[in-house]
Amino acid sequence: MGLSFDCASKIEIQKILELGVDPSRIIYANTNKPLSFIKYAADNGVSMMTFDCEDGLIKIKKVYPDAKLVLRISPQSNYKVKLDLGKKFGCHPLKASKLLEMAMNLKLNVIGVSFHVGHGCLETGAFAAAIEQSRKVFDIGLAMGFDMHLLDIGGGFPGEIIQNVETNITFEEIAEVANKALDDFFPEKDVRIIAEPGQYYVSSAFTVAVNIITKKIFTDKDTLSPDGDFLDKPTVQNEPTRMYYVNDGIYGCFLLCLTDPGCFVPSHFKDSDEELHNSTIWGPTCDSLDLVIENVKLPELTTGDWIFFKDMGAYSFTTASSFNSMPKVKEYFICEKNYGICSALNYLPIDLASNENVDLNRSVRLKYHT
Template sequence: MKVANLDERIHVLDNSSNVMTVINEIAESGLQEEAFYVLDVGDIVKKHQIWKELLPRVEPFYAVKCNDSLTVLEVLASLGTGFDCASKGEISKVLSIGVDPSRIIFANPAKPASHIRHAAAVGVDITTVDNESELHKLKKIHPNAKVVIRIRCDAEVAQCPLGMKFGCDPNYEAPNLLRLSRMLDLDVVGISFHVGSGCQDPPVFYRAIRHARTLFDLSKDLGFKPYLVDIGGGYPGDTGTSIAKIAEVINSAIDEFFNTDDVQIIAEPGRFFVASAFTLATAIHSKRSVRNDKMSPNSVTNNMYYINDGVYGSFNCILYDHQHVVPTPLKNGCGKLIPSSIWGPTCDGLDQVVENVLLHDMDLGDWIIFKNMGAYTLPVASPFNGFPIPKVHVVVDENIWLLLKDLLPLTDDHFVIGNTPANLQLGLDIGGTKVDDWTNPPMGLSTSGIIGEPTQSSPFIYEYAEVEPIN
């Protein structure tokens, strides 16, 4: 596959470089003033290895909605994963990189008719259903569909519960859907469930797989030949988290209820693969020091930092995915820690990234890093108020590059050899060719520079004065 845009290329780093050295070099280069991401492809590859080791019977079908970056999809396709798609747009994007339609499950239980027609036209046959109207829709539009009945079995603790919207009752509704499928002459091939995104209740998988076994037996009694169990998503992916306990429960349940190679077990991991692979770098463009201590009117009681990404951009995950983001200053601070808050760039008062955190005093132009920003961030980001969505710089170390470079759909065109910052400057250009179009003067906005002598690098002129509180 030819890479038409150099923004999509994967930069191969030698042993002297890593994600943080790349971030440092870009931040200090003077070429980048907007927020940006660094995507570590090796992190995704390592997650895939962990999955195969801990869940050998379960084939991952990546949930595209979690992060539909073309690079992410291509890397996962090269590793042999399948894909969980929720719309005709996602189906088309996955097919465009050469994935076979049989490696896609259309796992949206409530689908617009036009999306079902598209799936039928391109050969995506496996699809989930949790209601009667969807079965009638399939009978009319896609009668050759391979139906997977989605049941509800909710985790007691989950980052994003899904049962309130999707999944039928396994004891009453699911048997009726199986009987209706039989009447409509639709082919039921399996059972699926989703315990909730970011599951913190491993035993729920045992309960759900047990329900699947019961419905498997009923579907056989009705004349179907089921072969598929889809155990959905819910697998944590942040740095420091583990799926080991969940895997132990799943493996035990599979051995108890589906101990046969005749049954294909798949899952729909999303955040597991990408959450820790993306690191976001943001810059402080404005700062407000609040002095509200009447006993010490010149002392700063808290700082408000305004950065160049917010809840309408990458940090939509705070609102929609219930994320708790952790700010880490790129430079080590000194002195006392000051109560601080971090705000996005828009004019909306809702645009608050961190409400209360202790930070060393920082200057304008300083960078704040946020790790674990790969899940449900970029796909939902918007350019509200005219602020751009952060660009993504993709890197990989040499060992992972040697593993991937000959695995389709990846080709030599996907990679560029060499360290930062020179080759990553190409990534600042929309077309990958004109670096100067994105070159900005150094920010030169440190408050220490404002107080002292003017610096040569700053294009701005300041007047600074201490102001007493207004009574």
């Protein structure tokens, strides 16, 4: 497929090299690198890496002066993204000339520019703006005498359409805008364009199934009469909320819910014509921040029922911890008969997966999601 690899750490580089991947197909794209990690890259011929500050250049000069460097910028625009990575990574485009000048004085080799518009891009114009700003930095490098021949347009590409955000842009829509901007600002045929579409590739490959371990009916103050008595027949506006506590949460596969509430949409095995109720899904830990989603409409569920979440391939089980000594999820490979290969990976919290009383046949239905 012609794919290469974006690595963020020594361990990731090591894993990719152990697969037999040539070092030239790896970019060490974490701008914040310990000296020992840079030395490991040098010892193994992983020469392409990013930087965004003076300290980064000094460290690279010290242990890997022959590295092929890519200057990461922080695109400046008002386009909406769910998580702005520019707060942590990248230099302001106006500071790029000083960093390039420092690289020149250190006799380092800068070969290109990179950016990342942010996680969960909500407006396609973010890519056009970032590509235009990259062109300006690119030209500064060329004017200084660097052999600039690479542009990394980063990630931010969606996988499956997310159901509960204000803008549901698709990969195809982003590609249309990005390709036009590349034609306008990087028409040269000798400039290599790379990207980081990890979320696009892996999102739909994974499904998480969670089990309801506790159910509670929550009645807030709006369901009380003026005299302080509970209303026997609450209206739709003050219907009690069904609180479902499940065996995975933000310390497991749902970390993104901290910064992007409601980003994972629950599905269930009930009939589609059942009455829906105000519901909230909580994780299993003792932390009140352990909230998966609130104010979602679900049918009447009970303890022991299963809820599942599609499109969980990105930023899920890889971020799981054992907070409160909660067990991590157990992974199951699901093989589709019509493909004859393992085409999907679904996983369940490990404690319930080993419970003899759990009807795992219900979770097998998830195998049709590939």
